[in-house]
Amino acid sequence: GDHERVIAVFQPHLxxxxxxxxxxxxxxxxxxxxxxxxxxxxxxxxxxxGVTGRLISDAVSVPAVFVPAISDLPAAVVSxxxxxxxxxxxxxxxITMQGPYILAAxxx
Numbered sequence: 001g002d003h004e005r006v007i008a009v010f011q012p013h014l015x016x017x018x019x020x021x022x023x024x025x026x027x028x029x030x031x032x033x034x035x036x037x038x039x040x041x042x043x044x045x046x047x048x049x050g051v052t053g054r055l056i057s058d059a060v061s062v063p064a065v066f067v068p069a070i071s072d073l074p075a076a077v078v079s080x081x082x083x084x085x086x087x088x089x090x091x092x093x094x095i096t097m098q099g100p101y102i103l104a105a106x107x108x
Contacts, residue, residue, distance in 0.1 A: 004084040008032035009077060009098070010056070011070070011091030012040045015048040018055060026059035032088070035064040036076050041093025073098050074105035081106065 008029050012018040018025070018040050029035045037053035037060075057066040067076045073095075077087055087102065089095050 002084065003086045004082060005033035005086070006031075007034045007036065007077065007081055007085050007087045009036045009038070009073065009087060009089045009095070009102075010053075011038035011089075011093050011095035012053055012056060013043065013092040015040055015042055015045045015051045018053070019048060019051045022055040023059055025056045026061070029056065029064075030061040032062060033085075034062055034080055035060045036073065036080065037064060037066045038070050038073060038091070038095060039066075039068050041091065041095070043093065070094065070098065074101045077102050078105045 010029055012025065035057065037057040039053045040051065054066040057064040065076060067073055081087060089098055
């Protein structure tokens with residue numbers, strides 16, 4: 001195709017779901033060329049000890065990085081992205097707000 005690689009930027013939604021499906025999330029995300037994991041968007045749930053985005057990033061079979069602070073996501077994307085890569089932001093939390101910041105960081 002016209003693009004080089006797919007970079008998946010994933011924000012898990014809910015601690016319970018992250019804990020239960022970390023392996024399955026990792027398998028699906030490993031279809032990308034590289035994965036950037038944000039931390040869990042807790043929504044209505046209390047944090048659970050040891051349940052972070054790292055559970056998924058550790059199980060991914062392609063190069064992956066866990067970025068605990070969402071404000072650091074744009075820089076993480078820039079550092080791992082080259083021209084013609086496709087960057088997908090995936091998740092049901094505030095990851096949707098990151099698109100403009102990532103585009104701005106990529107453009108600078």
